[in-house]
Amino acid sequence: MMKKKIISIITLALLICTLTACQDMSHVIPYETTLPSITESKDSSTEESETPDTVAEFSEEEELELYNLYVEIYNYMNGRMYDSIDRYFTYVAFEEEFSLIGDHYSCYSLSDTQIKKVEDAYTIVSSKNEKTSLDEAFLAMYPSLSTILSTMDSIYDYADLKSYMDDDYARAKEYHAVLWAALAEYATTSMTFMAELDIVAQERMEASLQIMKDEGYIVFYDINMMFNCAGAIQTELYNQGITDENLIEMDLETIQPLYDEFVGYVEEILAYADDSEQLRFEGIPENSAYWHTFLQALKDTKVSLTGIIQRVKDQKPVSSFDLDMSYAFPGDDTIASFNTGIDKMISDYNVFINY
Numbered sequence: 001m002m003k004k005k006i007i008s009i010i011t012l013a014l015l016i017c018t019l020t021a022c023q024d025m026s027h028v029i030p031y032e033t034t035l036p037s038i039t040e041s042k043d044s045s046t047e048e049s050e051t052p053d054t055v056a057e058f059s060e061e062e063e064l065e066l067y068n069l070y071v072e073i074y075n076y077m078n079g080r081m082y083d084s085i086d087r088y089f090t091y092v093a094f095e096e097e098f099s100l101i102g103d104h105y106s107c108y109s110l111s112d113t114q115i116k117k118v119e120d121a122y123t124i125v126s127s128k129n130e131k132t133s134l135d136e137a138f139l140a141m142y143p144s145l146s147t148i149l150s151t152m153d154s155i156y157d158y159a160d161l162k163s164y165m166d167d168d169y170a171r172a173k174e175y176h177a178v179l180w181a182a183l184a185e186y187a188t189t190s191m192t193f194m195a196e197l198d199i200v201a202q203e204r205m206e207a208s209l210q211i212m213k214d215e216g217y218i219v220f221y222d223i224n225m226m227f228n229c230a231g232a233i234q235t236e237l238y239n240q241g242i243t244d245e246n247l248i249e250m251d252l253e254t255i256q257p258l259y260d261e262f263v264g265y266v267e268e269i270l271a272y273a274d275d276s277e278q279l280r281f282e283g284i285p286e287n288s289a290y291w292h293t294f295l296q297a298l299k300d301t302k303v304s305l306t307g308i309i310q311r312v313k314d315q316k317p318v319s320s321f322d323l324d325m326s327y328a329f330p331g332d333d334t335i336a337s338f339n340t341g342i343d344k345m346i347s348d349y350n351v352f353i354n355y
Helices: 030-040 044-049 060-091 112-126 133-160 170-214 218-240 244-249 252-271 276-282 289-314 320-325 335-352
Strands: none
Touching: 060 112, 060 133, 060 170, 112 133, 133 170, 170 218, 218 252, 218 276, 218 289, 218 335, 244 289, 244 320, 244 335, 252 289, 289 335
């Protein structure tokens, strides 16, 4: 079964909008406004239709828009698309031959808008005369990604109408064969694309963070560094194969330095929590409920991580009850509670920066 890749730069997931709430900062860090730029760009569909077959060079703005598109595609690959495939293989055996598990057949619907963004990216990249390694990686992934999206879309319609009852799963078998072949290719090409995107994201993030720090946006800098550190912890846990089920097997040698760094940024953020002057300077709405719930989630997440570290030191495994209930009610001092805390912070963050 496929596993969702945990990224080290958590900003890729949802945090690309750091400075959009600050009108006077829009010029400071273009990288931080990439996701909004897709919907805010002026008549981009018209401009794309008038683009010649190839262009010698893309402007920085055009490269930024393309990068932005790559990020959205990445998010969709590891979000809704992944979830739809995962649901499909809940009811269909993960093997080359089509075989049902039980008597149900289903997957999640996919967004036509997101599917179009994949096509838009392909059109834009194909028009570039000078392609980057990231561009080449996307082009290599495109055939399998496009096939997966179209096939999953067809499977959803087919299952939604219960057409499998009309043809005794005849088309289901055809769809499965196409999907299986595409997934086999995608398994390799998607990893190359994600690795290349990770490199570019790291470069952009480092440049953005330095400018942020130099311009005096200390809280935003600390928040982004905290999220990056949280992502690095998630990645290390993933690399170690650690879940709540085997939590006490965690190797603290690599986790402890990341924990110390994470705690350092948490403390710095909290130190500015009541600094009205600094918060106003950075455009952070100190009266927003989401800013305050963000701070509470920040504290809760730190407490969860501290508890996890202590569990490992004490060799105290997560109880069977907490393991069984982790999906709906993450237990204290668990990876589930840590991840839930991060999700909550991201959600609140993306609201208060647009307050």
